[in-house]
Each structure stands twice: as C-alpha cells, then as structure tokens.
Amino acid sequence: MKSVALACMVVIGAAMAVASPAQADDYALDSLERSVPAKGKMQCPPVELVTWRGDAVRYHSPVRVYVGFRERLRKFEAVVKDVAIEVYGRAPSKIVHIGTLNCRRIRLWPTLLSEHGIGNGIDVAGFDFGAVPRKVGVPQGLPPALRKGFSVRVKAHWEGNAGAAAVHARFLHRLTETLLQRHDIFRVLLGPAYPGHKDHFHFDCAPWRLVSI
Template identity: 30%
Template structure:
C-alpha cells in the first residue's frame, strides 16, 4: 500500500513539472525582444528593377539636338521626286501624252506661221481673230478609239470630243497634206454597233491632180494607202504603157453599212462598213481614153498589162485585193485593210 501511494505521488509531481515548463516557455516566447536595426531600409527586388534603368539612362550621354539637325539631310522637294521618277522610268513624259519630237516641231512651225500672218493682218488694219479653240484643242493628244488593249480585247471607245483628234489620225492627215491629196473632213459616222467611222475623210483628188470620181468616204488609213498606191505604182504604170498620165479614177464604193457580197450567203460584215475598203471601176487617161475593170480580149495587150500590174501592186499596200474572176467582182477591184490574225494578205 505504501509503495502504490509513493508511485502515485511521483506521477503527480512529474505532471506538475511538465505543466510548469510549458507555462514558462510560452511566457518567454511572448516576451521575446526584437533586436533588428530600426534604421536600415528594406529594398525589394522589384524596386531595384524599377530604379536600375533610370540610373543607367542617366549615365548615357544624350546627343546634341543641334548637331543632329545639322547632319540630317533635308527632305526632297517635289521637283526632285519628279526628276528621280522620270530618270528611273527612262521614258520622257511626252511619250505618255502621245507627243513626238517631229510632231512638236511641226506644231511649233505652224503656230509661228499663224502668228506671223496674224501680225500682218493687224498691221494692215484687220481685226485680231483671236485664238481658234478648235485648232488649239487639236494639238492635244487623245486615246485612239477602238484601240486594242491587253489580252486582245478591244478597248472601250471614248466619246468623240469636238476639236480633239488622236495622234495617229493627225499624223495620217499630215501625210496626206504632204503628198498633195485633196480631202475634206466628214462628221463621225455611227450606224449601229457594227457600222461607222470615227474620223472619216472624203477623198477628192490624189497626187498629180488625179481626180477621184465620184468622191469617196473612207477612214484616213485607207485614204493614205490608196494615195500611196496610185502615186507609186498606178500612175507610173499608165505612163509606161500609154505615154500619158492619169486624169481620174472611177470609184464604185467606199463606206457602206453592209455585209460581205452585199449580204449574199454571208453574215460577216464587209470592210466597207468600217470605211476600211475602196472599190475601183476604171481609169481615165489624160487623152480621154477610159479603161474599165473587166476581162479583156485576146489582143488588148496594153490594157491587160496595165490591169495586171495594178492588181499585183495593190497587194503591196492592201491586205485584200479582189477582182474579175472572184465572185461578185467581175467589174471592179476591191481593196481593203482587213487585219487577219495570221497577218497574211489575200490577193485573188
């Protein structure tokens, strides 16, 4: 009994000492003293990252604004940009506008002559006529109506502007005048979507004062080819065989809105519908002798020789030549400038 009381007392004492130790430890923890330096400043990593670039940039020397302004070249002017563009393109601006140097010199000469005549009239007391707006506007370039564009497609036609004419048309008329061809301008012909001439001319006489009887209306290219052919081949051939010149050429057709062979078994529009063809029925010499286009007798050597020469030489100026022996052409020659995809001519 005494031993059990003693063990019980020891157990109680141990428990009391353990509780006392816990109380003292907790008390010491609650009364711990902060010994850190209160004057030191705590700096975080993010604050260092924010302040570092500013410190670095402050050490970098800044360039002098006045020195940069002196070294940097000034921006180019609009004149310099235009000059650089023309040089890099390699094409003068007149080429884009449709002018040529020869055309410019002719225009300058014509204007100078006109001014001289005007000055003479003013000296004589005649009133100053002023500027002719039509003649002045004719010096301007213009896109040729119906010109072929990219991909072989026909470019859209522009409305005809009074007084304005494409460069090619002006050059053609200039050549006709140089050759001594007499012609008159005709108002534009428009007859549906398949017939018409944008800038037609009416032929009256050819070089050498050879009359065109009756006058015939065609486009300028056809008129020029016809005049060159007569001047270079037909008239010389007549002089060689008959020792005389030509007085007139009988025409049988120019512009006509119709189909090939007057629509007989054909749906194709004739070149006459574009003023691109001309028909010849005969020739009259200065002696009054008339030579018609028909099959000649066995002993008509000079007439047959002339007509054979005329027919053959026409193939050098026209893309199509038809005559006696070809259907519907027993009494006339047909000449036209039809453009074929093959680029070949058709002479029959």
C-alpha cells in the same frame, strides 16, 4: 463554187489568227471587232471619216473613207500613176470607183462586217485617160489611137487580147501585180477571179490577207 468559198474561209481563218496589232504593218483598225449577227439589224462601228479627192490621180467623184485608209489610197494613186506612165506615157485623168463607205455585211460571210462598213475599202471599176499633149512622147509601140482620150474598165478589158484592149489588159494586170508586191498598201485584193467581181477590183485593209484577182 462551194469549194472556192470554203478555201477562202480557211485563208481568212488562218490569216485572222496571225493578225495582231503588233505586226510590222500596224494599222489602227486591226483591233476593231468585225463580227456581226448574220441576220437582222446591224450597226457599223463609228470611225473617223474623211472626204478624199485623190492626190497623184483624182477620183471621178470624192470618196468617203476612214482617215487611215486615205494614206493607203495616196500610195495606191502613186502606183496607178507610175504604171500608167510606163504603159501609156501619162497618168489617168480619173480613177473611176463604184463605192467606198457602205454599212453592210460581207456577202459570202454574213457574220462579218464588210470593210466598206467602216470606209476601209474601195471598189475600182477602171480609169479614164485624157489625150497626150502634142509633142509629148509615148512608149514605143503604143497604138496611135491611144494618143487620144480613152477609158479602161475591168469588165471590158481584163481579158483584152488584141489591139488597144490588149494594152489595157497589160495595164490592169501590171497594176494589180505591183499592188500585190506592195504589202504597205492593201491586204485584201479581189478581182475577176473572185465571185461577184467581174467588173471591179475590191481593195481593202482588213486585218487578214486575202488575194483573188
């Protein structure tokens, strides 16, 4: 565990050194100071926040995020929709999240502000799907049970290897692979491979890149 943390620290340190407001993928929060005291009271810097329900796919409950992060979420929702249509023949009815705005430190690095502290990240637990309307086709080979509504969860399905669970695993992996290729959406992408993330994906737009899915 110790060596994993150290390796990630190196990644973060190196990436922070090269991040600058002038990079191609410019983002207004890049120049914001993320250092905080390791202990005691801390304050999260004020940023413009908006409430967002989702566009291409809606969230199960509205999210509170930095206004610039909303544009990243719009692109994320479009990717979710496209990959879901490819795998299941329809978009999910809801993206199930377990939080966006939360003023706190990064657990593994207590001298750094969490991107959640400025509404610049989202934790995604899974996706809920409705039934396929009658007479609407689905991708060949889709298990018949998946014509009805169902839930996909990172915790239950990331390692699914048979039947419907295998289809869910394929969806989740295809989704994260697509997001990794899209450098215009998220910069930090964490999942079950990262400590504390067995049951959700963490996506944010910090000024560095860190990937551990």
